[in-house]
Amino acid sequence: MNYPATRNRRLRQSNAIRALSREYSLSPDDFIVPVFIEEGKNQKNEIASMPGYYRYSLDTLKTEINLINELGLKSVLLFVKVPDHKKDNFGKEALNSDGLMQQSIKMIKDMAPELCVMTDVAMDPYSEFGHDGLVENKQIVNDPSNKILANMALSHAQAGADFVAPSDMMDGRVKMIREKLEVNNFHNTGILAYSAKYASCFYGPFRDALDSAPGFGDKKTYQMDPANSREAVKEAQMDELEGADILMVKPAGPYLDIINKVKENTQLPIAAYQVSGEYAMIKAAAKQGWLNEKNAMLESVLGIKRAGADMIASYFAKDIVKEIS
Numbered sequence: 001m002n003y004p005a006t007r008n009r010r011l012r013q014s015n016a017i018r019a020l021s022r023e024y025s026l027s028p029d030d031f032i033v034p035v036f037i038e039e040g041k042n043q044k045n046e047i048a049s050m051p052g053y054y055r056y057s058l059d060t061l062k063t064e065i066n067l068i069n070e071l072g073l074k075s076v077l078l079f080v081k082v083p084d085h086k087k088d089n090f091g092k093e094a095l096n097s098d099g100l101m102q103q104s105i106k107m108i109k110d111m112a113p114e115l116c117v118m119t120d121v122a123m124d125p126y127s128e129f130g131h132d133g134l135v136e137n138k139q140i141v142n143d144p145s146n147k148i149l150a151n152m153a154l155s156h157a158q159a160g161a162d163f164v165a166p167s168d169m170m171d172g173r174v175k176m177i178r179e180k181l182e183v184n185n186f187h188n189t190g191i192l193a194y195s196a197k198y199a200s201c202f203y204g205p206f207r208d209a210l211d212s213a214p215g216f217g218d219k220k221t222y223q224m225d226p227a228n229s230r231e232a233v234k235e236a237q238m239d240e241l242e243g244a245d246i247l248m249v250k251p252a253g254p255y256l257d258i259i260n261k262v263k264e265n266t267q268l269p270i271a272a273y274q275v276s277g278e279y280a281m282i283k284a285a286a287k288q289g290w291l292n293e294k295n296a297m298l299e300s301v302l303g304i305k306r307a308g309a310d311m312i313a314s315y316f317a318k319d320i321v322k323e324i325s
Contacts, residue, residue, distance in 0.1 A: 024306050026298070026324050028072040031317035032118065032271070036209050037061060037104050038081040049205035050276055051283045053315050055081055058100075058107060065111055071321045075116035077165060077313055078104055081209070082125045089135055091126035094152045097159070105159040118163040118192055119156040121149055121177070130214040132168035132222060140222055146173045150180035153191075157181055163190040163246070169197050169222045178243030192271060193244035196232035196258055199223035202251045202277030209276065229258055236262045244268065246311070251275040253300055256307040263308030272309035274301060279315040294323060 011021040036055040043057035056064055080100045086093040108117050122132050129135045133145030153164040166173050174193050181189050199220045207213040236247045249259045252272035263270050286293035297316040304312050
């Protein structure tokens with residue numbers, strides 16, 4: 001139709017009309033809350049490069065989980081900070097049935113049985129080298145790493161995790177994890193696969209949070225090249241065939257096209273991770289008065305959802321829910 005018969009502004013002229021014709025909206029059901037945990041007691045330590053975000057010891061974590069529940073958020077993604085003296089090349093502490101991750105899972109499921117608990121499955125927090133796999137001659141080796149990751153995933157399932165989330169980008173690890181869970185009768189434990197995880201500069205603050213920066217080199221031999229998009233579809237399709245239940249794209253904001261391509265080429269739910277660098281940029285710009293923090297965080301996650309994400313892991317999750325409730 002031609003102007004003036006069609007006037008697009010008719011659907012924009014009031015709050016009520018804009019709400020009625022809005023294509024996408026946000027709700028607490030859309031979000032996964034990343035949670036950082038550390039050893040000790042009475043600890044709630046702000047992460048310098050992530051203003052307003054904290055690491056918790058198990059006792060202070062209880063208050064945080066209660067708040068997450070009260071806000072109507074339904075899922076958490078757990079990460080642990082491991083002391084240096086517990087790190088080695090084989091990630092032995094990751095398999096400790098009484099380790100910090102395992103204790104955290106048990107505590108949260110006891111407190112909030114209906115909360116969906118997802119767990120990071122990766123070697124870098126436990127590795128003396130800060131890499132996501134076993135190191136041999138300064139090479140990150142694939143298949144031996146998968147065996148460790150599968151055992152790590154099993155230990156999380158045994159502690160009560162609803163989903164294990166391999167974030168390492170080793171080839172074939174989803175298949176090996178799925179087989180390990182099946183043979184041990186954890187048929188209902190899901191896998192959220194970091195299917196398209198890019199070797200991104202936007203992870204910097206996260207590595208501060210967990211003290212997990214690589215001790216040598218970088219992660220470009222196993223995380224994806226930011227220049228590639230078709231490869232992301234291939235990775236996602238492989239993970240789907242290997243037994244993943246949810247597929248993740250990480251980071252989110254600079255990779256909206258990837259979220260959309262993966263969504264259009266797979267049948268599984270799509271998660272996207274709005275990473276620490278995305279969070280830190282908005283926080284820093286808002287502190288300088290260069291943009292409105294509330295509007296920027298809402299617009300940023302709405303764009304991620306519009307691109308095709310069914311769920312979003314975001315450090316803004318609690319703040320967003322407070323704004324939209």
